[in-house]
């Protein structure tokens with residue numbers, strides 16, 4: 001029991017976490033029946049067997065603050081000077097549990113029998129940790145670059161324009177930039193611009209065939225939201241505001257979220273909450289748009305990809321976003337041997353790199369351990385190609401496969417489709 005006065009950092013964390021304990025979180029703590037089912041759903045616990053990775057245990061600092069301020073016994077102990085509030089040492093010890101070992105994948109939230117949204121609670125707890133400085137350097141740096149340079153990887157509008165020029169040469173199609181009155185604004189993640197720029201050429205080819213009016217904005221192109229990952233709503237708001245301002249000034253009807261998991265939930269659901277207003281445009285994931293084009297007969301492909309392949313569901317797109325049928329319909333159009341992982345769809349296992357984990361250097365060893373689950377899923381199918389729809393998953397999976405010495409190629413679904421277009425041949 002902690003009877004000492006809290007340090008300034010611990011007090012700051014306490015106040016910030018307390019301010020995030022809303023009625024939902026208070027009721028979640030009251031209703032936990034300690035069944036342990038959330039542990040069985042978490043890849044970090046399953047692959048290490050270490051009880052400290054039990055999802056609800058990651059919330060122990062927040063639970064202590066809730067108990068101290070919101071329960072009879074907590075208030076009584078506090079009055080008697082027997083505070084159970086987390087001290088600086090506990091917060092330092094928990095930083096790994098709050099960041100390195102949680103991808104905010106929501107698998108635990110889905111299985112909890114009393115409906116506790118643990119991923120939501122971790123996200124809120126991160127607000128207090130980051131405000132008091134208990135956050136990984138990798139995420140701090142990414143957030144600073146997002147504010148100062150416009151992207152977590154330091155990608156500027158100049159880098160973007162150079163990449164666009166290169167892609168125009170590759171695909172032989174002009175790529176519209178800052179074009180007023182376009183129907184769609186295409187967002188990108190900096191990881192795509194730097195690591196998988198062929199995505200830009202792929203959408204240019206698909207949109208040309210489908211006669212879509214679209215543009216990229218030099219003022220608001222970055223879809224990655226480091227503010228959500230580190231747990232800083234101010235930064236998160238500023239990042240979504242750039243995109244919303246760009247979309248409004250261009251007068252687009254819809255914003256297309258790229259092949260990035262958390263970007264989709266950030267712009268589609270977090271943005272209206274962060275800005276406190278409805279968005280005057282529709283937000284759609286690129287897979288949803290491709291599926292619409294497919295339904296309208298505007299996605300004309302030839303032949304099928306015959307190599308056996310599987311699909312990894314990005315957590316934010318499938319489990320949180322419900323985009324599960326769309327990639328399968330699209331895959332079945334262009335592939336003759338699509339094999340499902342087990343489990344799949346809303347219960348698919350996370351790649352282990354979401355929620356900012358891939359940006360935390362010191363989390364690498366744990367991330368590779370957690371990836372063992374994904375490697376087993378892929379191994380069982382005997383495929384040589386894995387398709388996904390998130391640049392961060394793609395990067396995490398490529399590194400994981402390398403670590404487990406597996407010879408499997410990772411491909412983005414949009415590119416796979418673009419490669420089979422009628423006009424591509």
Ligand code: SF4
Pocket residue numbers: 041042043044054055058101102103104105106107108109118119122350
């Ligand atoms: S959200 Fe995912 S990574 Fe985080 S505790 Fe739950 S299952 Fe584990």
Ligand code: SF4
Pocket residue numbers: 031032033034035036037038039056111112113114115116118
């Ligand atoms: S699954 Fe829900 S009720 Fe069970 S231990 Fe985890 S949080 Fe508590």
